[in-house]
Amino acid sequence: MNILLFAQLRDYYGASSAEYSDDELPLTVEELRRSLASRGSDEFREALLAPNVFCAVNQKVVDLDHTVRVGDEVGFFPPMTGG
């Protein structure tokens, strides 16, 4: 699975997506977030674990206890600042 990262999260991670093994799924969004956070720099970890980070599964914002399954599209991003 590819996890999409946007804005600061992408900058801190150094890539716009992170590879994640399907073998470890299903996981909750929170489990996935913690696992992913451990792979990056201190800056990335802090930004990804911030309480205001959003997660979208299949392009819809979900709660931290949502279950991520094989085939889902997952994106993490900071609060939105459009307009």
Add this chain to the structure above:
Amino acid sequence: MFEVEISRTRLDLSALNYRFAGGDESIGALVSFTGLVRGNGIAAIEVEHYPGMTETVLRKQLESAAKRWPITRGSIVHRIGYLPVSEPIVWVSVASAHRAAAFSACEFLMDFLKVDAPFWKKELDVDGVWKWVEARSQDQSRASRWMGRDAATLI
């Protein structure tokens, strides 16, 4: 007619207004909002988005507005990419038979666009340093005003 567009090129406001206004005699009111890149200490901004999700979210916001107010048309056009100061970043337009619905729906759409549509901005300051824009709590408060007791089921 409800439309969403993500644009990489400068918004032509005259063309957008002209295209939006014509061809429906039931329309008595058009309300448009244009957001510009504000220049307090910055030289430019860069806007990115989540392709696919952005369009879905904005279309749903138009549907929500159409459930709440008798609007006949709605259009949201948002820039992405590099924008110098004073350039239009977003254009939201709503048409209805009477002005009250169009005013309210246009404000509703902008308030939710700010907090729910997956766009992110970074600013280039006058010293040449890029910095991500932080979300503002006032924007969340403005959007929350619409979530009253009879609004909860509609949004």
